[in-house]
Structure formats: structure tokens, C-alpha cells
Amino acid sequence: MTIRVAVGQFNELTDEKLRFAAQIGASGIQMNTPKLPGEHRWETTDLRALVEKTEAAGLKLEAIENVPVHFYHKAMLGLPGRDEQIENYCATVRAVGEAGIPILGYHFMPNSVWRTDHSAPGRGGAGNTRFDMAVVDAAQSIDELRAFLPTSLGHQSAMPLSEPGTVLIDEETMWGNYTYFMDAVLPVAEAAGVKLALHPDDPPVPMLGGVARLFYRPEGFKRAYEISQGSAAWGLDLCLGCCSEMPGGKDAVREMIEFFAPKNRIFYIHFRDVQGTVPNFIECFIGEGNFDPGEVMALLIQNGFDGFLLDDHVPQMDGDTPWNHRGRAHAIGYMQGLIRMAQYLKAA
Incomplete structure (x- = not known):
């Protein structure tokens, strides 16, 4: 396959979304935490219905990203009941494969994505999300911390928090939980023909709400790659914005691409950027952030990436x-132009 653009980050497969994707020239779609029946797992019939509706519109369902957090929060945290959740997760992976969906994206952030502002002014007054660790550090209670959690990726009650200044779960314990989870899930994904695409931590900081994070710097991904023991089912949903948020900004983006793309371990990409890095950054339009999007597209092609690119967080116009x-x-449109120019220059 060749590098291409999909439309995504929605949870209901409406006719309008499919028309939008077709009209804008995308070849496929991706869904994030689709609204499907099932409180603990998904079934093949429901997933297959998404594939068939997408194909009827002349498009491909490239991937599903994320199950609800409450499907596997005990697995992430090592709590009693994790084995049952892992068994259900494996059943979901099998269903994804049986439905004909090639990729299931996931994260390992028990308390998910945090932002401290959802309407920070950007170019021309467009609204952007911002993260400022100083605002988090100033919180005095769990209730204040809860305001930074998302509401769309699962039940907030499943997202753990501890009182400010206390540790609920440390990094090495989290690594043990991740290894336990992957040891169980990767063989099932291999057998089902499903690729599991790991999303970076957002924001990329070592700990939030007393819960350690693992994928906030390139070294964490390299450790996870070793844990996978060469499994073809293990790879990345490489969010360029999350990598750009890391210390080093554009250098972290380059390191991730140059290490993982030649190994065919980047399954798809969130193409977005930010201004600044942790502890304080603001999201922005492509082309005004930390990295040069033309350079990044050239790097992807030079390093053999042949997956799909995806719209992700965008400013509110x-x-x-x-x-x-x-x-x-x-x-x-920006991504499509970058791809065409990079391909033209490569062929010249």
C-alpha cells in the first residue's frame, strides 16, 4: 500500500461523515471509541456493520482507535478483575479481526488525555487546547483534578486519581501491568491478523493524578518494542503532536520516525502539532508548530512509511x-498537498 489520508476521530458512522470523507478525497476512515453495544466487549456483528457501511460508500475502514477506558482500566492498573477484562479485550480483538478491520489502536493511560484549557486563543482567534503543568500542580483536590479529564473516552469513574502530591501507582508497577497485558493480548492479535497500534501519552509527562505514565519519551517506546519480542502485531499510532509535546519537540518527532519507520512499526499517524513543549504547550494549525511538516513528510517517505495519515485535534475555527x-x-488538505509534493520530489 502507499501513504494516504483518512478522515477520523468520530464515534458515530453517519452518512454525512462518509460523504465528507469522499468529497474531500480521502480513501478511508478511522473511528475513535465507536458507540457500539456492549459494556465490557464488542462483537463481530456490530463491527462488521461498520465495515460494510463504509465499503458501501466506496471507502475503507482503516482502523478503530480505542475501546472505552472502562473496558480495560483494571488491566492497566493491575486491579482485581484484570484477567476478566483482558479476556474480554482479547474477545474484542478477535471480533475486530473477524470483522475485517486491520488495526486496533490503544493507549495505556488509565486517566487518559488531560488539558487545562479548551479555548486558548490561537491564530486569528481560533480556539485551541492548552496544557500547563503549573495549573495541574496548583490543584488542591481530586475534584479539581477531575476537571482536566476527558468525558468522551469512557466512564470518568474508571479513571483513577489520588490526592494532589500523593502517588497511587509508580512507573515500574505500570511497566509490570503493561507487560502482563501485552503478553496476553499480542498472541491473540497475531492469530486474529490484527495490528495493535500504541498511542503516546498525552500530555507526555511522567505522572498525572498520582498515576505514572510510560510513553512520554522515546525510551519508553523502545522498551515496549523490546517487550513485544518482535511481534508483527505490535506497533505505533504515532501521534506527531504528542511527540512534539515531548522535551526536544521536533527532535523527538525525528527520533521516533527514524527508529520505528524502518522497522515497519508505525501503523498510522496523527498529523498535528503544538507550540511549546511540556510543561506548557498549546495546540495549533499544521505549519505553525514545533516541526516543519514538509521535513516530516519527507522523513516518513524516506524511512519507508506506507500507512495512513489522520486528522486529529484541530483548532476550532x-x-x-x-x-x-x-x-x-x-x-x-494540508496533508494531501504534502504527500503529493513529497512523492513528486522523490520521483524527480
């Missing part, structure tokens, strides 16, 4: 929809 059609159209 005036008059836009809640899903940000305008912002996504800008991001998708």
Missing part, C-alpha cells in the same frame, strides 16, 4: 461544527 469540519478540512 469561527462558525465551525462541534466536530470541527473546517479545521479538519484544512488539516486534510
